[in-house]
Amino acid sequence: MSDSGANLELWPVGNCQVSGMIDERAGLVWGCIPRVDGDPVFCALLHGDRPDQGVWRFELEGQVRASQSYERNTPILVTRLEAADGSAVEITDFCPRFERSGRMYRPVAFTRIVRPVAGVPRLKIKLAPLHSHGSAEPRTTNGSNHIRYLLGDEAMRLSTDAPIGYVLAGKTYRVESDQHFFLGPDEPFVGNLRAELRNMEELTRKYWRLWVRGLATPLEWQDEVIRCAITLKLCQHEETGAIVAALTTSIPEAPGSQRNWDYRFCWIRDSYYTVQALNRLGALDVLEKYLGYLRNIVDDAQGGRIQPLYSVMGAAELTESIAPDLSGYRGMGPVRIGNAAFRQVQHDCYGQIVLPTVQAFFDRRLLRMADERDFARLEQVGEMAWRMHDQPDAGLWEFRTREEVHTYSAVMCWAACDRLRNVAERLGKPDRAGFWHDRADAVRARIDRDAWVPDTDERDGFYKASFESEYLDASLLQMLELRFLEPDDPRFASTIDAVERDLRRGEHMLRYQKEDDFGPPETAFNICTFWLIDALARMGRHQEARELFVAMLGHRTRSGLLSEDMDFVTGELWGNFPQTYSLVGVINCAGLLSKNWNTVR
Known part of the structure; x- marks a missing residue:
């Protein structure tokens, strides 16, 4: 095993077409083309034994310090590198995004501007992309002001x-004036490079600040929510509206665990929580595109059957393979491309896609509201929810070697039927409303019969994680959020007590502690901690929820973000980054816990 020194102190940049990760030393160590699930031409993050390959780095001679920050309310990153002799440079990173010629300009491009800010800095540029998942170096050609990189089926051009x-030779040289770099489409750069990139920088800055200006933020934790909101938008592939679970693949959930998954896809299980966060923010542009993506999934569903995840283009086939030339994060392979979970049976997907899409029947802000034709298609999904509510599945935790009837999946199937009843009433269809009401009641009765563990002399009763077993998992905390139970229901109080006793580890929550396909879990799952915070707040344990929320915020990276998992002893972050689940956890809990704006008026 190799240790490249990699960590998750990463700073995402992007434009809703491409994204990149900048490390603590201003290295672009992760970036895929032509979109988030494409070939990682910058892959040093997962190249533990060759961290000098698949990277774009500016190395300051004699460097002793580095500091980083985003420009306020933007994903424009400024990294300051300082040398022992007092010289310094600032590197500005961004992916252009602004309206031009009546449409959004968001090229497959990374822009970097180097500005000498003290002394006479000496810099070496290491620009070493790879292609074919780290297996090949590109062929290059160059002219007086550009380098062309042939990256398998793609090509990119550096204009500078x-x-x-000096760039080709990796030679150290004096930087006596600002220098501009545009790595983008393989076409001649039109116009004055310096003037055009500075204009792009200003227009991109203006776009993001105006976008943030339109958000509905809570009174408290505004900076934290804004940073998560910007990053959540970066996780959207704007062309289709899909929102990926994370921008990376194969960051292990725990050291050497082999729990390395590709998260650059759109998980249906994320959709309810994502839409909830977008509603809290009032981010209608992101919301409408995402709802459009989900409607396309429903339209394409054969017989209403929904699979757990899809590509950002809506493709259903996501064949999983190993990239043998990438040794992995800190040398902890394997690096997986694709995700075999698309083949799994996960019945919670039916509720997960119905719950967010029903909003379009009620929300009059939307440019395109749903109609009776949409309801007819959605009823096919509801029919599958009804048929599958008591059938075994892999569950939302995607067990690869066993199936049971999972309580969370059954509750989500109940929610699908319940919400279809609401839509039928909205559309003035009393017969269909009664139909779905009866089905929801039948599913509820089955859950109460088969998932409830009765009281005994030694313990109070509780809901269990599956109909067949008596183990617990953190998804049971969502029975309140999904409105299956009310906050004052004693059955939920006893269930949350049981879940906390079994799964809480100080400030953190495990998903479950039962051994799975890869052994017992070794890290906490961050969204589960946010689920606990949400449940505590809804039950009136407000102060306890606030304290736990503040503790979670303290674990964020310097970029203000969280990954999927956390070592519940050391607090070290693990898992893919930045994790959409964690982003929406911050947004939703902040909105729930914050003091009201009226308190300062």
């Missing part, structure tokens, strides 16, 4: 006013 010979 820096000395091309």
Whole structure:
């Protein structure tokens, strides 16, 4: 095993077409083309034994310090590198995004501007992309102001006013004036590079600040929520509206665990929580595109059957393979491309896609509201929810070697039927409303019969994680959020007590502690901690929820973000980054816990 020094102190940049991760030393160590699930031409993050490959780095001679920050209310990153002799440079990273010629300009491009800010800095540029998942170096050609990189089926062109010979040779040289770099489409750069990139920088800055200006933020934790909101938007592939679970693949959930998954896809199980967060923010542009993506999934569903995840283009086939030339994060392979979970049976998907899509029947802000034709298609999904509510599945935790009737899946199937009743009433269809009401009641009765563990002399009763077993999992906390139970229901109080006793580890929550396909879990799952915070707040345990929320915020990276998992002893982050689940956890809990704006008026 190799240790490249990699960690999750990463700073995402992007434009809703491409995204990149900048590390603590201003290295672009992760970036895929032509979109988030494409070939990682910058892959040093997962190249533990060759961290000098698949990277774009500016190395300051004699460097002793580095500091980083985003420009306020933007994903524009500024990294300051300082040398022992007092010289310093600032590197500005962004992916252009702004309206031009009546449409959004968001090219497959990374823009970097180097500005000398003290002394006479000496810099070396290491620009070493790879292709074919780290297996090959590109062929290059160059002219007086550009370098062309042939990256398998793709090609990119670096346009720059820096000395091309120095860039190609990796030679250290004095930086005496601002230098501009545009790595983008393989076409001649039109116009004055310096002027055009500075204009792009200003227009991109203006776009993001105006976008943030339109958000509905809570009174408290505004900076935290804004950063998560910007990053959540970066996780959207704007062309289709899909929102990916994370921007990376194969960051292990725990050291050496082999729990390395590709999260650059759209999980249906995320959709309810994501839409909830977008509603809290009032981010209608992201919301409408996402609802459009989900409607396309429903339209394409054969007989109403929904699978757990899809590509950002809506493709159903996501064949999983190993990238043998990438040794993995800190050398902890394997690096997986694709995700075999698309083949799994996960019945919670039916509720997960119905719950967010029903909003379009009620929300009059939307440009395109849903109609009776949409309801007819959605009823096919509801029919599958009814048929599958008491059938075994892999569950939302995606067990690969066993199936049971999972309580969470059954509750989500109940929610699908319950919400279809609401839509039928909205559309003035009393017969269909009664139909779905009866089905929801039948599913509820089955859950109460088969998932409830009765009281004994030694313990109070509780809901269990599956109909067949008496183990617990953190998804039971969502019975309140999904409105299956009310906050004052004693059955939920006893269930949350049981879940906390079994799964809480100080400030953190495990998903479950039962051994799975890869052994017992070794880290806490961050969204489960946010679920606990949500449940505590809804039950009136407000102060306890606030304290736990503040503790979770304290574990964020310097970029203000969280990954999927956390070592509940050391607090170290693990799992893919930044995790959409964790982003929406911050947004939703902040909105729930914050003081009201009226308190300062």
